[in-house]
Amino acid sequence: MRVLVTGSSGRLGRSLSAVLAEKGHEVIGAGRNTVGIPGVREVTCDFTDEQATADLLAAEKPDAIVHLAAIAVPFGAPEREILVTNSVLTHTVLAAAADAGVDRVLCSTSPTPVGYSSPDWRPDYLPIDEAHPLRPAHAYGLSKIVMEEAAAMFARTTDMAVGCFRPCYVIAPEEWAGAPTQQGHTVLERLEDPALAAVSLFNYVDARDVGDFVDLWLTAPKDAVTGEVFFVGADDALAYKPIAEIWREYAPHMGEGADALTEGLAAFSNDKARELIGWRPTYTWRSALAEAGVAIEEVPA
Ligand SMILES: NC(=O)c1ccc[n+]([C@@H]2O[C@H](COP(=O)([O-])OP(=O)(O)OC[C@H]3O[C@@H](n4cnc5c(N)ncnc54)[C@H](O)[C@@H]3O)[C@@H](O)[C@H]2O)c1
Incomplete structure (x- = not known):
């Protein structure tokens, strides 16, 4: 399949x-910008520019688009700019894709629409799944709801298969090996100070596992994925100890439902992705660190 990835750098x-290229x-x-990704041909485009986006799709004729381009961090820009930019980027890509006859578009949103970054937030239940109510606490989370509603609208009103996935805190191979993660700390720092990962409910996912999810989504029957939203997270929590043992100290807002998160279970369910398209994450944080050659010296939380 010819796949165009926005925000590939x-x-x-x-x-x-790289994973999609490896899969053929x-x-x-x-x-x-371009960064030199193995097996990938890279081009530049500003996806807020309607004409440039239309010209690119006319020239490249992709079968599918994976839309990642965004202001990707809460408070990474002024609130209004995040809301406008992420909404406009998504609508521009979806509208151009529909005009160009693209078959499928998958948009990357986020778990943040659920709202766990607000101090007043309480989950309705744990583990959180795709049916959990949305209560965003900032413009980034709100922009991701706009994106999901835009995707649903194009799924209803065009022949394209359009859907969304909500990746948990993404950790790439170089980050397992010691490079800083999105919030600036290393994986080991997040493990050694549970307060750092508690704000995102200890969620994470290996970037290569996200690649596997996207490959399965692209090749699944269209009616199994169009209009759907999927959490894409690891099976386990990014913490030395089970959430059930540490939530009272580090994430009291999770409430007593977190007592069910024993044996390393994650706060976000990935059951829907398994049931609808057969995706399972292959990495745990322990296996990814071991593969990266990083020794784990478990410290009490
Ligand atoms: N990294 C995570 O932990 C995480 C978690 C949940 C959701 N997401 C979402 O996944 C997507 C990718 O996240 P990321 O961490 O790789 O972000 P990133 O900031 O590393 O990359 C975003 C990319 O989008 C590009 N981009 C931004 N505006 C653009 C424009 N106008 N035209 C063309 N390209 C543009 C940037 O140049 C960059 O290459 C985003 O939508 C983000 O919100 C990421």
Whole structure:
């Protein structure tokens, strides 16, 4: 399949594009800059520019688009700019894809619409799944809801298969090996100070596992994925101890439902992705660190 990845030069895009190329897709990486991704042809485009986006799709004729380009971090820009930019980017890509006759578009949103970054937030239940109510606490989370509603609208009103996935905190191979993760700390720092990962409910996912999810989504029957939203997270929590043992100290807002998160269970369910398209994450944080050659000296939380 000829797949165009927007935002391919980013933290997730580099690994995801390389995985899709390894799986035999013809991958065109498109974004504001190029970074040299193995097996991927890279081009530049500003996806807020309607004409440039239309011209790129007319020239490249992709079968599918994986849309990652965004302001990708809460409070990474002024609130209004995040809301406007992420909404406009998504609508521009979806509208151009529909005009160009693209078959499928998969958009990367986020678990943040659920709202766990607000101090007043309480989950309705744990583990959290795709049916959990949305209560965003910032413009980034709100922008991801706009993106999901835009995807649903194009799924209803065009012949394209359109859907979304909500990746948990993405960790790329170089980050397992010691490079700083999105929030600036290393994986070991997040493990050694549970307060760092508690704000995101200890969620994470390996970037290569996200690549596997995207490959399965692209090749699944269209009616199994169109209009759907999927959490894409690891089976386990990014913590030395089970959440059930540490939530009272580090994430009291999770409430007593977190007592069920024993034996390393994650706060976000990935059951829907398994049931609808057969995806399972292959990495745990322990196996990914071991593969990266990083010794784990478990310290009491
Ligand atoms: N990294 C995570 O932990 C995480 C978690 C949940 C959701 N997400 C979402 O996944 C996607 C990718 O995240 P990331 O961590 O790789 O982000 P990133 O910031 O590393 O990469 C974003 C990419 O988008 C590009 N981009 C931004 N505006 C653009 C424009 N106008 N035209 C063309 N390209 C543009 C950037 O140049 C960059 O290459 C984003 O939508 C993000 O919100 C990421």
